[in-house]
Amino acid sequence: MQKTNTPLIKFTFRFLAVILALLFTSLVLLIAKTNPLEAYKNILQGSFGSWRSVANTLVVWVPLMLATLGLLFTYATGLWNIGIEGQIILGAIFTTWALRILQNTSINPTTAVILAILAGILGGALWASLTGLLRIYGGVNEIFGGLGLNFVATALTIWLIFSPWKRPGVASMSGTEPFKEAYWLSQLEGFRLSIWAVAIAIFGLILVYFVLKGTFFGLKLKAIGKNGRAAKLLGIPTSRYFMSAFLICGGFAGLAGAIQIVAVYHRLIPLISSGYGYLGMMVAMLVNFQPIWAAFVALFFAALNIGSIQLQIALKVDSTLSGVLQGALLLFFLIMEGVRTKFFESKKARQNG
Amino acid sequence: MNPKKRGKMDNNLLSSLAGVIALAVPIIFASIGETLTERSGVINLSVNGTLMLTAMTGFVVAVETSSLLLAFFISALVGSFVALIIAFSSITLKQNQVAVGFVLTLMCRDLSYFLGNPYMGKPGPRVAALPIPVLKDIPIIGPLLFNQDILVYISFVLIALAYWWVFKTRPGLMLQGIGERPAAAFTRGANVNRMRYFYTMIGGALVGLAGPVYSLSAKAGWAGPNSGLDGIGWIALAITIFGGWNPLRAAAGAYLFAFLQWLGIFLQPQLPNIPSQVLQVAPFPLMILALLLVNVGNAEWVDRTLAGLPESARRVIAKILRALRTTPPASLGIPFENE
Numbered sequence: 001m002q003k004t005n006t007p008l009i010k011f012t013f014r015f016l017a018v019i020l021a022l023l024f025t026s027l028v029l030l031i032a033k034t035n036p037l038e039a040y041k042n043i044l045q046g047s048f049g050s051w052r053s054v055a056n057t058l059v060v061w062v063p064l065m066l067a068t069l070g071l072l073f074t075y076a077t078g079l080w081n082i083g084i085e086g087q088i089i090l091g092a093i094f095t096t097w098a099l100r101i102l103q104n105t106s107i108n109p110t111t112a113v114i115l116a117i118l119a120g121i122l123g124g125a126l127w128a129s130l131t132g133l134l135r136i137y138g139g140v141n142e143i144f145g146g147l148g149l150n151f152v153a154t155a156l157t158i159w160l161i162f163s164p165w166k167r168p169g170v171a172s173m174s175g176t177e178p179f180k181e182a183y184w185l186s187q188l189e190g191f192r193l194s195i196w197a198v199a200i201a202i203f204g205l206i207l208v209y210f211v212l213k214g215t216f217f218g219l220k221l222k223a224i225g226k227n228g229r230a231a232k233l234l235g236i237p238t239s240r241y242f243m244s245a246f247l248i249c250g251g252f253a254g255l256a257g258a259i260q261i262v263a264v265y266h267r268l269i270p271l272i273s274s275g276y277g278y279l280g281m282m283v284a285m286l287v288n289f290q291p292i293w294a295a296f297v298a299l300f301f302a303a304l305n306i307g308s309i310q311l312q313i314a315l316k317v318d319s320t321l322s323g324v325l326q327g328a329l330l331l332f333f334l335i336m337e338g339v340r341t342k343f344f345e346s347k348k349a350r351q352n353g
Numbered sequence: 354m355n356p357k358k359r360g361k362m363d364n365n366l367l368s369s370l371a372g373v374i375a376l377a378v379p380i381i382f383a384s385i386g387e388t389l390t391e392r393s394g395v396i397n398l399s400v401n402g403t404l405m406l407t408a409m410t411g412f413v414v415a416v417e418t419s420s421l422l423l424a425f426f427i428s429a430l431v432g433s434f435v436a437l438i439i440a441f442s443s444i445t446l447k448q449n450q451v452a453v454g455f456v457l458t459l460m461c462r463d464l465s466y467f468l469g470n471p472y473m474g475k476p477g478p479r480v481a482a483l484p485i486p487v488l489k490d491i492p493i494i495g496p497l498l499f500n501q502d503i504l505v506y507i508s509f510v511l512i513a514l515a516y517w518w519v520f521k522t523r524p525g526l527m528l529q530g531i532g533e534r535p536a537a538a539f540t541r542g543a544n545v546n547r548m549r550y551f552y553t554m555i556g557g558a559l560v561g562l563a564g565p566v567y568s569l570s571a572k573a574g575w576a577g578p579n580s581g582l583d584g585i586g587w588i589a590l591a592i593t594i595f596g597g598w599n600p601l602r603a604a605a606g607a608y609l610f611a612f613l614q615w616l617g618i619f620l621q622p623q624l625p626n627i628p629s630q631v632l633q634v635a636p637f638p639l640m641i642l643a644l645l646l647v648n649v650g651n652a653e654w655v656d657r658t659l660a661g662l663p664e665s666a667r668r669v670i671a672k673i674l675r676a677l678r679t680t681p682p683a684s685l686g687i688p689f690e691n692e
Binding site: 134139148159281331 | 398438441442445446447448449451452453455456457459460462463464466467468470471584587590591594626627628630631633634637638640641644645648649651652654
């Protein structure tokens, strides 16, 4: 019975999941009276059709990757950090806050940007600690604590944009006053992409890979995730590891938010987190704790996001189609995983009986 | 104050409170549906997405066919179908309920935006008011309870029916059993998994009805991301916990929430410096606070702190915490295998 989990069988079921997700999305497109093939062609062109679109895909990839990396820690511990969306937002708020102060001092811009990014990491970690405290000392499930705090974070952003940080003249949904170019993370000539941002994401990826695979700390996190009670009985202080996982995840989320400010938008806007936190949760679920795969799946999801913008322009259908396709991929992935285990289990049972 | 003016003020207050009762209806549908599902031991985390998808579906069906009945019927079917996916993947395929529910909640929301896009801002039908003769003329109670639309009356019946079913009938007792100790219920002849399928789909249908209660009555119309529905499903889930998996207490939570929502709208003109988006999220910190109140009694450090307090204070606080505390069905979220 060793044959049940061969890579070939696993691959076949995953491939089937992709086919089913595409079929489902095609059905949705047909309901919206759109030609599915035309739609997929536009998504592909929009995401990888030119150097500019590849660059745009990478612009989305960086924060999505960072969010996913953080989530690998909370997932390993068995925590559902839905609050990551708010943690990204607070990272962006803290970065904006720091830059607003530092731009009026004599500190040189490069140092200011580095300090602002660190402030963002701190902001994300602090916001995550609230969810952690609520969970550990208040018994409030992290799903509800985190979700509630997401809405609070969004409201905080809007309040900041409309009241204390409003643009001279009129406050509007377009965001705060943009920072001077000296305070941007330097971008490639003619593109929106910053090589530094990509470098940060890749460095994070390598770091997380080694921490989760090769350290005692990573091992303990996984032990708690697999069996919290047993870990506690063995003397691992679970609360402390819960809190560490929240803080690390919040830090990565805050970094993603900081990148959104210093490398992408250069100002605080209402939807600064762009849903990358929730998207990151989907990526982390799809790759089942494996950082290397996370990089590829995140790239694919980022491509879908960018491609669907092209879809909206070319075919006049809403760009939320990318969300439908991403959701369908994960849903059918989970279902096919279940079918695979069920199928081989019943076969085993028959042979035994 | 002259009597005439006073009468007018009372009327304003009464119609506001009547509005609160109407505003609570969708939350009541959703949280009672979820209460039934979770009582059986299954978590349907897709409520937020399902509610938005069916709000859109109900609106589109009503616009296209002009039949409100059909709109509600199809919405209940859609809600039930989403719940079926959760039941199938968690009960039959043993996949994680939280994972499947979370994906569905996101996907259904995006589906509602994508498919509802051509219908954004269109005029549509809405459920008409249906004052009940004679009863509506009773002072205070009449305008409050009996000068509403049919959905409000159905919500009253639903609260009573759900309470009666769960606590006063044999099948209800069985329902409690499969959520608390499924193995014991199984030995007494209950088909645990089939019943879990049943209650998940019934609960899903009720959540599905909550959508068009918004789009055809409480907040009539479909405005895509501007409909203001994103997040309400999560509140309904929190109210299920706050309500201690008891339909009566869940309904009380729904009324409290609707009152706070109304208070936000009412306070808006008084606080011109605060953007409306900020007041709209006021329920969420309150949701966290409410969950904190019902859960904190279970925490270890609370016991330790209480032990250090003088006897009289300790007794009072412990009593309050015990009254607030809610405990989920023991097998909530745990798959059942009949070996």
